[in-house]
Amino acid sequence: MSLRSEEVGFAVKAEPAWTEQPEPAEKVKEIKPTETPAKQAPNPINELNQPGIAPEALAIPSIGLEADITHLGVTDTGEMAVPDNGDELSWFSPGYRPGQRGRAVIAGHVDDLDGPAVFWDLTELEPGDEILVSGEDRELRFKVHKMESVPLDLADVDSVFGYHSSPELVLITCSGTYDYDRGTREERLIVYASLSEE
Amino acid sequence: MKKLSVSLVAMLVLLSLFGSLVMADNHGEMAKVRVLHASPDAPAVDVYVNGDLTLEEVPFKTDSGYLEVPAGTHDVEVFAAGTEYAAGEGVLQADLEVEAGKAYTVAAANLLESIEFVVAEDSMEVTEGQAKIRVGHLSPDAPAVDVGIIGGDALFSGAEFPGITDYAEVAPDTYDLEIRLPDGTQVLPLEGTELAADTVYSVFAVNTVDSLEVIALVDYEAAASPDEMPTTGLGTPQQPQSMWLLIGGALVLIAASGFVWRKRFQ
Numbered sequence: 001m002s003l004r005s006e007e008v009g010f011a012v013k014a015e016p017a018w019t020e021q022p023e024p025a026e027k028v029k030e031i032k033p034t035e036t037p038a039k040q041a042p043n044p045i046n047e048l049n050q051p052g053i054a055p056e057a058l059a060i061p062s063i064g065l066e067a068d069i070t071h072l073g074v075t076d077t078g079e080m081a082v083p084d085n086g087d088e089l090s091w092f093s094p095g096y097r098p099g100q101r102g103r104a105v106i107a108g109h110v111d112d113l114d115g116p117a118v119f120w121d122l123t124e125l126e127p128g129d130e131i132l133v134s135g136e137d138r139e140l141r142f143k144v145h146k147m148e149s150v151p152l153d154l155a156d157v158d159s160v161f162g163y164h165s166s167p168e169l170v171l172i173t174c175s176g177t178y179d180y181d182r183g184t185r186e187e188r189l190i191v192y193a194s195l196s197e198e
Numbered sequence: 199m200k201k202l203s204v205s206l207v208a209m210l211v212l213l214s215l216f217g218s219l220v221m222a223d224n225h226g227e228m229a230k231v232r233v234l235h236a237s238p239d240a241p242a243v244d245v246y247v248n249g250d251l252t253l254e255e256v257p258f259k260t261d262s263g264y265l266e267v268p269a270g271t272h273d274v275e276v277f278a279a280g281t282e283y284a285a286g287e288g289v290l291q292a293d294l295e296v297e298a299g300k301a302y303t304v305a306a307a308n309l310l311e312s313i314e315f316v317v318a319e320d321s322m323e324v325t326e327g328q329a330k331i332r333v334g335h336l337s338p339d340a341p342a343v344d345v346g347i348i349g350g351d352a353l354f355s356g357a358e359f360p361g362i363t364d365y366a367e368v369a370p371d372t373y374d375l376e377i378r379l380p381d382g383t384q385v386l387p388l389e390g391t392e393l394a395a396d397t398v399y400s401v402f403a404v405n406t407v408d409s410l411e412v413i414a415l416v417d418y419e420a421a422a423s424p425d426e427m428p429t430t431g432l433g434t435p436q437q438p439q440s441m442w443l444l445i446g447g448a449l450v451l452i453a454a455s456g457f458v459w460r461k462r463f464q
Binding site for chain 2: 043044045046047048049073074077078079080081082084085086090092094095096100101102107108109110111112113115117119152155157158160161162163164165166172173174178183184185188
């Protein structure tokens with residue numbers, strides 16, 4: 001089946017290659033020998049288990065980016081927290097995990113006191129570019145499918161950090177001109193990527 | 199596989215068209231809809247929304263995942279895959295009304311000769327730390343069933359075709375569930391069912407009674423989101439002081455020239 005819409009990530013429904021393997025083995029053991037073999041079909045509800053990973057590092061080969069990821073939550077003012085340096089990325093850890101259904105969000109600075117920072121080149125991404133996220137001894141492959149630069153006041157935070165029926169990765173950095181009154185750039189560049197079917 | 203890549207390209211084209219539209223709307227006015235093919239003897243189908251081919255070759259037992267659609271009423275029409283579109287000629291048509299911020303499952307159910315839509319609103323919330331589940335009876339010739347713990351209480355009683363029950367909230371755990379007749383005869387075992395915290399499930403019994411099977415879908419998984427976007431720039435560009443000096447200088451000049459002018463006309 002194919003789908004013509006925004007939800008390109010739908011194809012991910014097929015069981016990804018990285019789904020944890022040990023579990024079914026355990027379940028087989030639990031089945032009592034008295035039961036008929038026909039009933040050993042995997043439980044379709046358990047097939048839905050898709051926990052994702054706690055990300056440790058991110059790479060975007062097309063723009064030569066490699067960076068470590070820290071796990072952060074919110075600031076005192078309710079913003080998504082970001083690293084205190086221009087080299088690292090932060091994953092919004094109270095939100096969705098990369099590889100879990102929903103939008104996992106990773107942010108990085110566009111610049112720091114010395115000039116360009118880790119996400120300076122994010123604007124150069126093209127649809128189809130790969131983003132590799134690794135952690136827990138696994139690597140997940142995402143493909144960029146949408147980019148938008150949104151004025152800060154119009155950003156739909158609930159949607160950007162929200163549920164999605166397939167795993168998505170969202171990268172955020174600052175863009176637009178600097179607003180001296182607010183002490184930040186006027187826009188946010190938001191990159192949406194879907195988990196690739198491997 | 200080739201077909202898939204072709205349609206992927208089509209999707210990307212549509213996506214780029216869609217993207218700007220959706221963005222202009224600022225997602226607030228959107229609803230979520232997923233389509234489920236639950237008609238056991240119907241072929242794969244194409245689904246047209248407002249006359250546009252939206253889902254292609256959806257086979258039996260497959261769902262589309264949630265699609266974002268604008269709130270409002272949409273003409274949803276189902277055709278056998280590959281059939282040329284003609285308004286009103288589909289095997290199934292409905293004007294589907296969807297509200298902003300809500301999510302829906304639209305199932306094509308029953309045997310082909312009497313195919314029908316079964317529509318339910320899906321839950322996009324769950325009490326923190328709990329699991330939520332409901333069942334849909336979409337097996338056209340199966341009798342009313344209960345779903346419950348093997349040798350224990352029923353979680354859902356008297357589910358009948360074509361119906362989707364309300365949700366039941368349960369503690370996250372592993373349950374030995376079964377689908378059974380009200381007299382206790384087991385129809386389908388679902389042993390070792392793991393229901394995870396913060397997750398909403400829909401479990402649909404599909405196909406004819408002699409080959410009854412289950413489609414399980416996640417409706418929603420809860421996670422936190424912040425109130426505000428991150429501040430992702432550590433640099434503060436230099437205040438363009440030279441600019442202000444220039445403007446200031448210009449003002450002084452204008453003022454001075456005004457002074458000269460006035461002086462001349464006095």
